[in-house]
Amino acid sequence: MKNSPPILQVRNVTKDFGGVRAVDRCTLSVTPGTITGLIGPNGAGKTTLFNLVSGALAPTSGRILFEGQVISGLRPHQTFARGLIRTFQIPRELKRMTVLENLMLVPARQSGERLWSTWLTPWNVAREERRIQAQALDVLELVNLAHLANELAGNLSGGQKKLLELARTLMADPKMVLLDEPGAGINRTLLRDLSTNIVRASVERNVTFLIIEHDMRFVMTMCDPVIVMANGSVISEGTPSAIQRDPQVLEAYLGGRISGPA
Amino acid sequence: MDISGVIDYLIGFAIMAMIYAVFALGLNVHWGFTGLFNIGIAGFFALGAYTAALLTSPPPDPDQFEDFIFGGNLANQGLLDLGVDAWFFLGLAAAALVCGLVALIIGTITLRLNDDYLSIATLGIAESVRFFFLNEKWAANGSKGLYRIPKFLGDVVAPENYDYLYVVVALVILLILFAAVQRAVRSPWGRVLRAIREDEVTTAASGKNVFHFKLQSFVFGAMIMGIGGALFAHHVRFLSPLTFDPLLATFVIWAMLMVGGSGNNLGAVLGAFVVWGVWAGTQFLPGVFSDPSFRLLMIGVIIVAIMLLRPGGLLGEWRRIVASRPASAAVRDSTDPG
Numbered sequence: 345m346k347n348s349p350p351i352l353q354v355r356n357v358t359k360d361f362g363g364v365r366a367v368d369r370c371t372l373s374v375t376p377g378t379i380t381g382l383i384g385p386n387g388a389g390k391t392t393l394f395n396l397v398s399g400a401l402a403p404t405s406g407r408i409l410f411e412g413q414v415i416s417g418l419r420p421h422q423t424f425a426r427g428l429i430r431t432f433q434i435p436r437e438l439k440r441m442t443v444l445e446n447l448m449l450v451p452a453r454q455s456g457e458r459l460w461s462t463w464l465t466p467w468n469v470a471r472e473e474r475r476i477q478a479q480a481l482d483v484l485e486l487v488n489l490a491h492l493a494n495e496l497a498g499n500l501s502g503g504q505k506k507l508l509e510l511a512r513t514l515m516a517d518p519k520m521v522l523l524d525e526p527g528a529g530i531n532r533t534l535l536r537d538l539s540t541n542i543v544r545a546s547v548e549r550n551v552t553f554l555i556i557e558h559d560m561r562f563v564m565t566m567c568d569p570v571i572v573m574a575n576g577s578v579i580s581e582g583t584p585s586a587i588q589r590d591p592q593v594l595e596a597y598l599g600g601r602i603s604g605p606a
Numbered sequence: 607m608d609i610s611g612v613i614d615y616l617i618g619f620a621i622m623a624m625i626y627a628v629f630a631l632g633l634n635v636h637w638g639f640t641g642l643f644n645i646g647i648a649g650f651f652a653l654g655a656y657t658a659a660l661l662t663s664p665p666p667d668p669d670q671f672e673d674f675i676f677g678g679n680l681a682n683q684g685l686l687d688l689g690v691d692a693w694f695f696l697g698l699a700a701a702a703l704v705c706g707l708v709a710l711i712i713g714t715i716t717l718r719l720n721d722d723y724l725s726i727a728t729l730g731i732a733e734s735v736r737f738f739f740l741n742e743k744w745a746a747n748g749s750k751g752l753y754r755i756p757k758f759l760g761d762v763v764a765p766e767n768y769d770y771l772y773v774v775v776a777l778v779i780l781l782i783l784f785a786a787v788q789r790a791v792r793s794p795w796g797r798v799l800r801a802i803r804e805d806e807v808t809t810a811a812s813g814k815n816v817f818h819f820k821l822q823s824f825v826f827g828a829m830i831m832g833i834g835g836a837l838f839a840h841h842v843r844f845l846s847p848l849t850f851d852p853l854l855a856t857f858v859i860w861a862m863l864m865v866g867g868s869g870n871n872l873g874a875v876l877g878a879f880v881v882w883g884v885w886a887g888t889q890f891l892p893g894v895f896s897d898p899s900f901r902l903l904m905i906g907v908i909i910v911a912i913m914l915l916r917p918g919g920l921l922g923e924w925r926r927i928v929a930s931r932p933a934s935a936a937v938r939d940s941t942d943p944g
Contacts, residue, residue: 398811424813432811438804440869441797444928448794449801450812456794457814459822463786469793477928494927512812 349412351376351520351552352397357406357416358576359392366392368576369406374520379546379553381567381584383560385596389576390556391433394522398430399423410520425452427519431512431526433556435505439498443489446497446508447480448473450515483514486541488534502529510538514545520552521545527559535559539566564588572596617769619886624776625837627878630862631780631787631871632830638869638923639791640823641803643721646728648855649735650705650828654835655845656739656746657704658697659755662840694758698779698836705832706825713824718817724824732856740847751846755839776837780875783830788871790826792926799823800869853902858885861905865912867919876920884908 350373359367367389374380382390395401397408399420408416415423438446454476455461456469484490487507492500497508506529513521523542527535539562545551557563563570564584572580572587574596580587587593629647636642712731716723739746746752757763763771790796798819801809806816839845849855858881866877888901912919 400807400811419815420807420810421813421815424811429813430811432808436805436808436811438801438808440804440923441800442925442927445797445800445926449797449809449814452813454794457798459790459795459826462790462793462795466789466793473794481928494925496925516813 348376350374351411352554353409354393354397355407355409357393357396357403357408359389359396359401360404365576367396367403370573370577372571372578372581374552374554375569376552377546377550378569379542379555379567381563381570382554382556382573383558383563383570383587384573384579388573388596390573391524392576393573394430394524394556397423398428398522424516424518428522429513429516429518429520430522431509431524433524433528435502435509437497437500437505437508439496441497442494443484443497443500443508444477444480444493447483447511447515448476450512451476451479452516480515483511486514487511488537503531503534506530507534507538510541514541517549518551520554523553523555523557525556525558527557527562535562542566614769617773619882621769621773621776621841622886623879623882624773624780625834625841626859626862626882627780627875628783628834628837629831629859630866630874630878631783632827632834633859633863634868634871634874635787635791635799635823635827635830638863638874639796639803640799640820640827641721642717642820642824642827643725644728644824644827645725645856645860646730646732647831647859648850648852649728649732650709650831651835651838651855652732652735652739652847652850653705653708654701654832655839655849656752656835657701657832658694658836659752659839659845660746661697661700662693662756663752664754664756691759691761694756694840697840698833701832701836702829703832705835706829709825709828710821713821717820717824732850732852736847736850746845749846749848751844751849753844755843755845757843758840772841776841779833779837783833784871784875787830791871795819795822858882858905861909863919864909865919867921867923869923870919870921873919873921880920881905881908 352374354370354372357367357370358365370389370393382393384390392401396403396416399415399418399422403416406416407414410423410426410428413426415426415428418426438449455465455472462469481490481493484493487510489504489507489511492504497505500508506526510523510526513523526538526542530538542553542555543566546553555563555567568583569581570584570587571578572590572593579596580590580593582590629651632650633644633647636644708731712727713724716727740749742748757768757772758775759771760768791799798809798814801812801814802816802819810816842849862877862881863874864877865881866875867873884904885901888904889896891900894900916922
């Protein structure tokens with residue numbers, strides 16, 4: 345597994361917002377089947393990198409490859425079609441739709457998404473809907489939200505919204521999942537369930553994970569390897585124990601130097 | 607007023623309310639389900655009405671229409687000799703197609719941009735359509751307007767019975783459109799639209815091509831409005847550019863959707879009857895209260911009252927409720943010691 349070609353390659357990617365360089369000549373790669381952690385102090389460019397990979401933003405320069413093919417410049421629904429799905433750091437649930445509908449939206453290529461099919465072949469649409477609904481209810485049980493299936497997603501608590509974000513990725517049958525701080529605001533017990541689900545998806549369905557997380561206990565037990573970003577670029581990469589001993593990482597976290605002319 | 611007079615009045619009222627209900631359904635597709643802020647309904651209203659009228663009206667009398675060269679004649683020039691009653695349906699279809707085509711063009715240009723641009727474009731199109739028909743006399747007789755728009759089955763039904771026929775025609779078309787919209791929005795297609803209304807970023811991150819779905823919604827809603835315009839033309843049977851002022855052709859329809867319940871098709875129809883009832887009913891008030899300005903004020907009062915008392919409209923948005931499975935209840939009980 346370690347020798348297989350990387351599923352995701354970020355090559356020398358830069359992203360500028362006006363005068364701010366959020367991601368600075370960032371290069372990293374993710375090995376298929378791994379649960380890779382992405383850590384770094386606030387403002388390191390982690391979420392911007394997710395936005396670049398998922399297609400929400402286009403890089404200023406550099407290239408991003410997924411399974412050997414260039415995906416930088418593709419739009420979000422196109423990266424989704426390639427098998428990449430991401431969650432949001434601040435949950436973006438569909439507020440005035442039920443929890444169940446939030447999940448039933450996700451499966452790709454639903455025949456009922458074609459307007460004419462809803463009129464001409466309603467029985468096919470209905471059959472597919474029953475299947476998708478059953479799948480969504482299964483996923484809701486997995487993340488302990490089954491009792492809220494008919495609740496409007498906007499009424500969920502913060503932690504439940506984070507679980508709904510994770511549940512969305514389980515509806516998609518992706519090759520790779522980008523999780524942006526899945527653990528924030530979730531209690532310990534639930535976090536353990538969540539970790540179990542991630543590991544199970546990784547092993548059973550061979551899904552690759554790239555996870556941004558500030559909870560170090562979560563990162564150090566779940567992720568291998570761990571990539572560390574600071575000031576828009578990668579400063580270290582390795583096993584959790586190696587990362588914890590890296591002086592550059594400690595410096596970045598404990599308030600080290602300011603890069604560039606001060 | 608005798609009973610038959612009252613019935614005749616109510617029939618005429620129902621026809622107009624149902625025509626407005628068609629527009630409210632179209633706006634519901636745009637705003638209620640997709641969040642597209644169309645403030646130029648009058649443009650599609652006018653395009654639909656003029657398209658149907660021009661395709662079915664008799665050839666213009668040269669004494670009265672010296673500048674008017676295009677008008678109406680396809681139904682009467684032997685180009686496609688089906689008789690005017692078959693042309694009624696072709697006019698309906700053509701009205702839908704013309705509005706759909708215009709929506710396709712505007713939508714392709716503006717729907718990739720920020721939401722505001724669509725609103726500005728729809729407003730601009732509504733005024734452009736009105737000024738086109740006002741100034742280009744060759745197209746539809748300018749400010750003098752089109753009249754003698756034919757009745758559906760006018761040769762068969764006596765003039766005094768026309769409204770009895772037309773109320774059935776309007777009802778059947780409204781029911782067909784209602785069923786079509788209802789089916790569409792309660793399917794996965796409608797689910798994507800509502801997802802776009804809630805959050806475009808999440809919808810795109812769930813693999814949906816947001817632009818394509820917005821375009822489909824915009825075109826579909828505009829086609830419904832085109833049919834509404836055609837129905838209006840064959841009911842009122844006189845069109846002039848002044849008919850399509852923003853007040854009675856855009857604002858009132860928004861009021862109907864807000865009052866009835868945005869995102870609920872039954873609400874859109876109910877709202878059309880309520881608001882049109884207020885508009886038509888207030889003309890019987892004594893003295894100054896029957897002034898159009900006062901009647902319009904009443905619609906404003908109703909909107910404010912609804913917004914304060916029932917922000918979701920008379921009928922709120924429909925929500926799909928599924929039965930929870932026995933298995934899930936069992937799992938919940940086993941994990942929850944309480």
